Amino acid sequence: MNFTLNSILHFFVFIPLVGFLVSLLVKDGKEKTLSHVATATIGIQMLFGIPFVMYWLFSNHPNLNLKDITIYENEEYQFFIDFYFDKITAAYFLVGSTLSFMVVVYSRYYLHREQGYKRFFNTILFFYFGYTITVFSGNFETLFIGWEILGISSFLLIAFYRDRFLPVKNAIKVFSIYRIGDIGLLLAMWMSHYLWMENISFYKMNNYVLVSFHLEHHSWVGIFISIMILIAAAAKSAQLPFSSWLPRAMEGPTPSSAIFYGSLSVHMGVFLLLRTYTFWEHQFVVRVLIALLGFSTMIIASGISRVQSSIKSQIAYASIAQIGIIFIEVACGFELLALYHFAGNAFLRTYQLLVSPSVVSYLIREQFYNYSPHLKSLEDRFFFFFLRNTLYILCLKEWNLDAFMYETIWNPIKRLARKLTFLNEKNVYYFFVPTYMVALYLLYNKDLLHYKLKAYLPVTFAMIGFMMVMKSFAERKSIIYTWLLIVMSHFWIALAIGMNADFDYNQLYIYLSGIVVSGALGYGILKRVKFKEPEIDLSQFHGHVYEYPAKALLFLIACLGLTGFPITPTFIGEDLLYTHIHEDQFVLAFFVSMCFVVDGLSIIRVFARVFMGPHIKTYHEVAYKSS
Amino acid sequence: MSDSIRFFDEHHLIHELKHYLPAQAPLKDFIHHNSLHAFQKETFFEALKDASDTFGYRTYLNIKEYRQKYQSGRINPAVTERVIIENQGIEEKDIWLDRLLNKEYNENVEPKIGVLRSYWKTHFNIDLESFIQPKLFRIIGSYLDQGISIWDFPTSGKGFLASIRNLEKNSYSSFFDSKKAKELLEDESTGISLLLNMLVGDPTLFEQYIFDQQFAHQGWSGMVSTVEDFPQTLLIPKKISLKDFIIFELLLEIDTLEIRLNGKWKPLNEGVKVRPKPLFEKREITELDTVLSLWQKAFEWSFYDQVLAGIQLEKVKMPKIESKAFQAVFCIDDRECSIRRYIERFEPNAETYGTPGFFGVEFYFQPQGGKFYTKVCPAPMTPKYLIKEVGVRTKLETDITFSKKNQNFFSGWFVTQTIGFWTAFKLLINIFKPSMSPATASSLKHMDKNSTLIIENKNPEHKENDLQLGFNLEEMAFRVENVLRSIGLVKDFAPIVYMVGHGASSVNNPHYAAYDCGACSGRAGSVNARVFSNMANNTMVRSILKEKGIEIPADTQFVGAIRDTTRDEIVFFDVETLFKANQELHIKNEMTFAKTLDYNAKERSRRFDSINSKLSPAKIHEQILVRSVSLFEPRPELNHATNAMCIVGRRALSKGIFLDRRSFLNSYDYSIDPEGKYLLNILNAAAPVCGGINLEYYFSRVDNQKLGAGTKLPHNIMGLIGVANGIDGDLRPGLPSQMIEVHDPVRLLMVVEHFPELVADVIRRNPATFEWFANEWVVLVAVHPETRETFHFHNLEFHPYKTVNNDLPHVSNIDKLVESHEENFPVFLLDKI
DSSP states (O other): OHHHHHHTTTHHHHHHHHHHHHHHHSOTTOHHHHHHHHHHHHHHHHHHHHHHHHHHHHTTOOOEEEEEEEEEEOSSOEEEEEEEESHHHHHHHHHHHHHHHHHHHHHHHHTTTOTTHHHHHHHHHHHHHHHHHHHHBOBHHHHHHHHHHHHHHHHHHHTTSTTSHHHHHHHHHHHHHHHHHHHHHHHHHHHHHHHHSSOOBHHHHTOHHHHHHHHHSOHHHHHHHHHHHHHHHHHHTTOTTSTTHHHHTTTSOHHHIIIIIIIIGGGHHHHHHHHTHHHHTTOHHHHHHHHHHHHHHHHHHHHHHHHOOBHHHHHHHHHHHHHHHHHHHHHHTOHHHHHHHHHHHHHHHHHHHHTGGGHHHHHHHHHHHHOOTTOOOHHHHHSOHHHHHHHHHHHHTGGGHHHHHIIIIIHHHHHHHHHOTTOOHHHIIIIIHHHHHHHHHHHHTGGGSOHHHHHHHHHHHHHHHHHHHHHHHHOOSOHHHHHHHHHHHHHHHHHHHHHHSOSOTHHHHHHHHHHHHHHHHHHHHHHHHHHHOTTOOSSSOOOGGGTOHHHHHHHHHHHHHHTTOTTSTHHHHHHHHHHTSOTTOHHHHHHHHHHHHHHHHHHHHHHHHHHSSSOSOOSSOOOOTTO | OHHHHHHOOHHHHHHHHHHHSOOOOOGGGOOOOOTTGGGTTSOHHHHHHHHHHHHOOOOSOOHHHHHHHHHTTSSOHHHHHHHHHHHHOSTTHHHHHHHHHTOOOOOOOOOSTTHHHHHHHHHHOOOHHHHHHHHHHHHHHHHHOSSSOSSOOOOOSSOHHHHHHHHHHTOSOOSOOSHHHHHHHHOTTOOHHHHHHHHTOOGGGHHHHHHHHHHTTHHHHHHHHHHHHOGGGOSSOOOOOHHHHHHHHHHHHHHHHHHHTTTOOOOHHHHOOSOOOOTTOOOOOOHHHHHHHHHHHHHHHHHHHHHHHHHHHOOOOOOOOSSOOEEEEEOSOGGGHHHHHHHHHHOTTEEEEEOOTTTTOOOEEEOTTOSSOEEOSOTTOOOOEEEEEEOOOOOOOOOGGGOGGGGSHHHHHHHHHHHHHHHHHHHHHHHHSOOOOTTOBOGGGGSOTTOEEEOBOSOTTOEETTEEESBOHHHHHHHHHHHHHHHTOSSOOOSEEEEEEEEOOBSSOTTHHHHSBGGGTSBOSHHHHHHHHHHHHOHHHHHHHHHTTOOOOTTOEEEEEEEETTTTEEEESSGGGSOHHHHHHHHHHHHHHHHHHHHHHHHHHTTOTTSOTTSOHHHHHHHHHHHHTOTTOSOSOOTTTTOOEEEEEOGGGTTTEEOTTOEEEEEOOGGGOTTOHHHHHHHHHHHHHHHHHHHHHHHHHHTTTTTSOBOSTTEEEETTTEEEETTTOOBOOSOBHHHHTTOOOOOEEEEEESOHHHHHHHHTTOHHHHHHHHTTSEEEEEEOTTTOOEEEEETTEEEEEOOSOSOOOEESOHHHHHHHOSSOOOOEEESOO
16 A cells, blocks of 8 residues: 555656646746646645545555656666655645645736746746655755755745846845755765765665664764754754845745745755754754754844844744744654644744735734833843843844855955966966866876875865866956856866776766756857947846846856756766765865855856846836845 | 035035935825926926936836837827927928937936945945945834834934934944944034045035935935924834934944955045036936937827817716706815716716815824824825814724734744644635735724714814814814815705715735825825715804805705725715705615716726626626735725826816826816916815826836836835835835836826916916926816817916817727726717716
């Protein structure tokens, strides 16, 4: 019987995928068709899913696992798609589908006549597809596919009003934080390959004996993996120190903010923790860490929420505080309570955000009848005024959380990169390209190298790659040069890994195939746009999507390909590369990971600077920079 | 310093700045006004050019849009030719027509505002705005907040800067990071010119710098300026001044420069060699300016000409009514245009009138239990009276999801796990079966239907906060007489005269006040309608009126009512006081109103995507009701969209033309006002009110990003006073795109039925009113009451106007017409009412 339940798991992913693809085919302007496709997709999913869940409940709710397609395989490595179903999946699936369904119906008229009606429904379905993959995923690799889709669709939803400054700026900001979460996940995957010697499925991770057997001799590995998971979870669920992205994500149409940032997206961190609970439940330190993080977030976010004078940011911080509590619940092992709490919080925040425009007439009216000038707030009663003022200012400044990421990570990188003056256009083309050729020759003739030198080369190459990415991230002028730097950095990384271990170099080609294709596509488009608009540089937004929507879309696809998004083999290649970094090579792992982080940011920056933001031409209505 | 005193006058700066900043009040007091009010001293087209040059607004449609309208016939070729000939002469007709239709122009605008301050970025490589604005908006937003935050800004009550100073002095943390800024803040003598000396250096550039700075976020600056001038617009008082706000921003600038540039910065004038162009320097008119203004005139007159032709061609005779069923007085609002047509259709024995919806009674209103007074008359008036409501039994409904307790962690923990699930259910219900809730802003909540109003003042000592409680008999009679004479209702009264105010209902709509009655300061007109009726029913008042020559028969009764423009519902007040005979008539009339409202709903529905206009009026009406309470409906109604004209005259003038709900209608009978005394009063109100509405729609339509609020879908509520995009955005004054998308940006055509010589004289009696017509922000046409010849007021005098249209299409079945399509209709002649 379980066999039959198992075998239909992939339909849950299949339905949203079909819905998404169909929605892409609908012509822009066909509002009715578009909204019907979206409603039908999620509706069918629920019609199919709810009886499934009922049946599953009556069959003693077993944990289901389906090992689906194996996409790549060699002697020591297997990349396969795996689906899983347990009560966590059930809860997330039901809440997610119910909310998505309601919001899609809601948006049908709400979005009427809005420019980008099609784009909105496409992105929502894409998001829903990513959500379902993540929720149903049975191993890290599958989860990571969904995770990446969630990230990119979030970026697109936040920057839905791509012709204004703030949505684009904030979309990049959120993306940069998601990117940190991604790397947490990548590193967790890297280390777990070594721990399990296979791509472990979540189903197997439930096996207590197996987990404790593996962790017995590798307790630090276990802690490393858990902390990486925690970083990924904290970033996605807006816990400290990442919290400030959540209110800033509320730039799209209210329904999309309500469902994604009010409820679904922001609870994915909790999901990740619940999903990996059996892995870290016996690591006491980790549990304490999670609970402490949740606790401090709860305190800080509550304070910030209390001083907010805008309705959406107030709801956002209140939600973060509740998620902090959920983290504590998860750490304590109250799985069911956490799931229940998640559902309640998701529903409440969605509703609150959806009715948030009503707050004016409601509160003004309430105030008109109930206002009393001498009401004291909680703080007035509990704190001495000096401390109270201090706290007030800190909360109003969001404890500097928003500036924190920039000041501790991104700005130092930029500053450092500006010092790399030898990495100018000329040197790159006339020095580094030939050097690469030599290095490539050595790669195939490794015996020519002294073994000591050989040990240092991987890190050196990875560093060169990283420097190129940094340079591209800080570059203000040439878009073409920036693009080439990014592409080249991937080649250096591939080289570094190739030097690091002896394996079938076809794996490197798998990795580079997507890079070459997307790199060439992006290069071509940038050349064309630059030819027509010679003024383009990277010092400001240009908003060229207004005139070149088709090019913008193609370029976005190129960008996705280059960031290792699961549309090219590069995605598998990325995972493959990591298998050739040994468990003790932290420096190499660090550089490669940083390379991926900054590279994603740099790519999205080029896309945003060229195609998004207020249009530099003013023959039509253009928004203020302050909006 | 002496230099700065010579070249820089702070008072002058603040005064100028306030003049140009947006003047929109907080949301609850949203009142339409001319977005370019600062330029009203100039002629309309001159102002369009100058405003665009200085501030970078788009002030016309794109040439492409005009050309499309020309191709589709919306712009009449014959009118276009005539406009070209009149403005450029007949010799150059073909040249200009070719330019209009075919020539390519560079339509980019390059504003002068912002250039000076952008030197920080170009010369010092620092983007001040990105660093300062989020902080500045957050602090000012929290300071002015009217009730969103749970923990309020600790104010000292002595003003914005004083509060900041106090807060900084008594805390371990600070809004500033540098010592320099902190010290400057502490020193109370720090003023604008001192700070500008540090930042800009050159006193001749000070004014321009502050203009650049404040117009980088005109939303918040405008709000600060408005609250400073009208502190009563906030329920929770906050002392603020634009000067404080500017000083604080200058301090933030110094702070940012200190930190980001490590103290290595100089005043702007030392880095900058090229002086920016002065902000208000005028330039010559270009060919593009002329092309745009010609297109705009052609667009406007294509419509005006139809209207004026209609007035001359319409043949519908005013029926001679023997026994009148009832008379109904509505607001001049364009949304009443169709209602009146349907009433006359379904009850040929009824007469309808229009007058500003506060019905000439100006006062503050205090509902029972209300902690504040609400002004219910046109915004510029300051009433001396207070009307109180008593005898209410119903209680205020509440909704727990709005409770601030949800945001705390312990109560939040409890609420999410209980109410949280309930909200999912509520949302489901609201999506599939929307209904009225405490979140709905409803026209009926303004006053309780069953309450009693204290209207008569028997003792002048009865006062509250300097406001007299109620009106005495003389004051009542004066107001009743004024209204009746101005609309020409002085004899032949029907047994029942309905005074119908209006209001709107909506949910999820921060701009709800804009949908209510503009003549009642953005409130529903229910109280005014009721107060007026009560006055006119007072026998003592009637005897005073009789002395003045207005005799209201004893069996005539006035009945106050409120019509909901969103829901097409009507509620009558105090019907139990009607005489028995009138009660029976009233029951019959109620059925007429019900039918009228169904048909009105049908006519409105042609613009709504969610409703099939081919259904029966009653079915459509049901759907309109659902629509008005749907959370997901950003267009509960279309408010004043498509408004284009105002008729001041007898009903006979417009009865035979179909105006597609585009006209304000003010009843006026020239024959009882030979000196134009009442006409002056009407124009004093109609020009700024209708003109203000019209121009706000105009500018929000042509530049929805800079002069409008953009799409409302991502709006976030800031402090209950304004809307912004996201959490870091500037306030967005003006109208959201959902309100203006179907609007045709044309100036208001004011048609006045009186002798042109007299009209020319009347408009000159009040300089403020005259400005509207002299500078042609409102286009004025006089209709000769005897011959119906038309005269256009242009270059300060009336010129005879001969219409291009000799005939207009006829329409006999409006019901079929409204089913045909959703776009604007041309003017039709009605075969019958």
